[in-house]
Amino acid sequence: MTSPILVRRRPFALALAVLGLLATYFVVTMTRADAAEVVVSQGKPATASSTQIAGAYLASEAVDGNTGTRWASAYGAAQWWQVDLGTPTAVSRIAINWEAAYAKGFTIQFSSDGSSFTQAYATTTGPGGQQSITVSGTARYVRINLTARALEAYGYSFWEFQVFAGGTTTPPTSGTAQLLSYNKPALASTWQNDVNCNPCSPDKAFDNDPASRWATSSTNGWVDPGWISVDLGATAQISQVVLQWDPAYGTAYQIQVSPDNVNWTSIYSTTTGNGLKDVINATGTGRYVRMYGTARSSAYGYSLWEFSIYGTGGAPATPPAKPADPTFPATRLVFSDEFNGTSGTRVDQSKWTLDPGTGQNGEQQYYSNGDNAALDGQGHLVMTARKETVGGRDYTSHRMNTGGKFTFQYGRVEARVKVPKGQGFWPAFWMMGADFLTGRPWPYNGEVDIMEVLGKDTFTSYSTLHAPMYNGGGGYGGSYKAAGGADLSNDFHTWAAEWDSKGIKYFLDNTQVFYAEKETVENTRGAWIFDHPFYLILNLAVGGDWPGAVDATTPFPSQMLVDYVRVYQ
Incomplete structure (x- = not known):
């Protein structure tokens, strides 16, 4: 019998299931702000140095908006892929949804004519997964030049390569704002409590524990709308909301405030939500704050690991303090x-x-x-x-x-x-x-x-x-x-x-x-x-x-x- 002290697992089936779910939609990091980013690469002409199979895994399949299709190169270390945006564009961000055959080493390059390129980004330690890369510059052609493979027996592959223009990616300074939502009473449209999520009650999104989550219930089918709200204890001035999504995220949702938990006012709205971590710089006044989802990313419901609200006022409870960061090199x-x-x-x-x-x-x-x-x-x-x-x-x-x-x-x-x-x-x-x-x-x-x-x-x-x-x-x-x-x-x-x-x-x-x-x-x-x-x-x-x-x-x-x-x- 295995000792209760330690169980070491590498559940490949679970990992593949998670990766499969991730592959059903395109997760891109986006730090929300008042100015919205726009995808400028979708449906644009794309070319590549090679494809894995003639007539399949085409370059264009990385800009078709379909996360079930992908570009894959031939098996070789030196490869490239590029998209023609059609006109010179002020590029703000690149989002790459890698397949397992990702690049550890690559550069992002810009060009006005498709022949002379300048470097906008470089790495030798790419992590794969869903990468979000902040860049700055004007380009008609955006190229990724691939130089080092994660899987040396294969080439490179990504489900989607998105080029963004516009938007603000740095949240403003919060000033005296503090966390208002920790351990506050929460409600939700439904919540899951079964073998797969036990329990995923609404309070789990406000416990400052990123390993517990709220999820809507599947009992009556995952449906829209789905919502979760929190009572801040007193009227508060909201300045920032941070959502850490599970793969079951909202593509369309609002952040709403209310004085009485009945009459709601929207202070933020999106129809292009893309999951993972959303930092929303939105202002409003109310005692209650709600995430109100109207469109889901998949056949599942809505789920949040954390729903953090910052501002002033309210009746905040102070979460347990973390130890101070060591100064390296640490010597004690x-x-x-x-x-x-x-x-x-x-x-x-x-x-x-x-x-x-x-x-x-x-x-x-x-x-x-x-x-x-x-x-x-x-x-x-x-x-x-x-x-x-x-x-x-x-x-x-x-x-x-x-x-x-x-x-x-x-x-x-x-x-x-x-x-x-x-x-x-x-x-x-x-x-x-x-x-x-x-x-x-x-x-x-x-x-x-x-x-x-x-x-x-x-x-x-x-x-x-x-x-x-x-x-x-x-x-x-x-x-x-x-x-x-x-x-x-x-x-x-x-x-x-x-x-x-x-x-x-x-x-x-x-x-x-x-x-x-x-x-x-x-x-x-x-x-x-x-x-x-x-x-x-x-x-x-x-x-x-x-x-x-x-x-x-x-x-x-x-x-x-x-x-x-x-x-x-």
């Missing part, structure tokens, strides 16, 4: 295990909770109760994978965590590790949201993978975030290599994460390899659920859905060595 050591001790010494259980049992994700090992880990007398913890039958499995290994011993929020966490080489090995250093230990299921608690390496390719490491709208095979993260293309199994390497309220920066040997910025994630993937305590985990898995099963070449016994684990604030 708050947790460490240096693994110093005599050879054969077991894991220090004042710091670590042993986690015996079978693994998840198709793993083949049984995690023993500490029999597969000991100090080597040279300052290292040695975690050993063996070929032996225990607990109905043919292999044993080790897993441990700091659950119930040490949790923290924000800081620099690092470990110096030497990983094993061999088909099927899956060493990892990662974190789980501490509320998992009190009953919140994965992925709503949040998972932060600092280091994962597959034994079949010890030249590549992975860092990934998992949350309700991005998890499993659709997690938010990236892969990278050590300096000089070093084999990570030949020596110790240091993996680290610097985490604060703005995001998480990942490092390998003190070189930043990836940045998960909170604002970017909210605007391109979904709610950010990482502003609460987490605990640490180390494990060496054997086999699994991702690394694949062991084979005749897999060496046993094999070892994962840990020099130290440290947390600074």
Whole structure:
């Protein structure tokens, strides 16, 4: 039986279902303001360097407004795609809805004649998913020049490529405005309470918890209109509303205010809502505020992770304060295990909770109760994978965590590790949201993978975030290599994460390899659920859905060595 301390999952079926739902509509980040943006690329002539199949996946299918069609290139690293807007246009933003074969490296280029181009944007760390890129310049032709693939065996593909003109993307300063809606009484047209959403009541949109949500009920069918309202407790002057949508979002909706919860006045209206995070700078006066939806993005209803209202007046309740952001480099050591001790010494259980049992994700090992880990007398913890039958499995290994011993929020966490080489090995250093230990299921608690390496390719490491709208095979993260293309199994390497309220920066040997910025994630993937305590985990898995099963070449016994684990604030 799996220990209740830790369940590690990579539910690919769930991830594919989420990705499939996302693919049914085009999610684009838009920061709402009084001036509206306009899509100027739809239906315009598009060309590309290649297509995957002759007569299919055409360049024009990325500007047809249909998220069930896409452009896909031939399999090659150097590709391009461009659209002719027909006339010189002041471009404000580019929105790309990537298929799984996205670009990590690309540039956005502008041209007036289709031959001479200037660069408007460049990246080597593209995250895929739904990207929203603020640009500035005038162009008739907009080109994306693709240089580095996320999936090296394939080419590039996106469902839609949208060029926007007009609009204001920076909200005005709030001045003395504060959050007015936290923990206030809420009502809704309907709300869902079943195995799929239990409960998704209206108060969940105002609890300042981005991992809980309100959703309309499917009992009588998802219908329009659908609404959710909040009582601010007293008359308030509204200056800003922030909506963090679930994939079931409103394409047409209003923000309304009322003095009495009966007579409503609209202070904002749209018919081109596109989901994810909407920051609406709209002013109005009232005690009650309502999102009133009249057109849905899909066959489902309406759902919001958060509905935050800012302004003055009302009767605001102050949400729990977050810890102050660390100043990096952080220097105050708050947790460490240096693994110093005599050879054969077991894991220090004042710091670590042993986690015996079978693994998840198709793993083949049984995690023993500490029999597969000991100090080597040279300052290292040695975690050993063996070929032996225990607990109905043919292999044993080790897993441990700091659950119930040490949790923290924000800081620099690092470990110096030497990983094993061999088909099927899956060493990892990662974190789980501490509320998992009190009953919140994965992925709503949040998972932060600092280091994962597959034994079949010890030249590549992975860092990934998992949350309700991005998890499993659709997690938010990236892969990278050590300096000089070093084999990570030949020596110790240091993996680290610097985490604060703005995001998480990942490092390998003190070189930043990836940045998960909170604002970017909210605007391109979904709610950010990482502003609460987490605990640490180390494990060496054997086999699994991702690394694949062991084979005749897999060496046993094999070892994962840990020099130290440290947390600074």
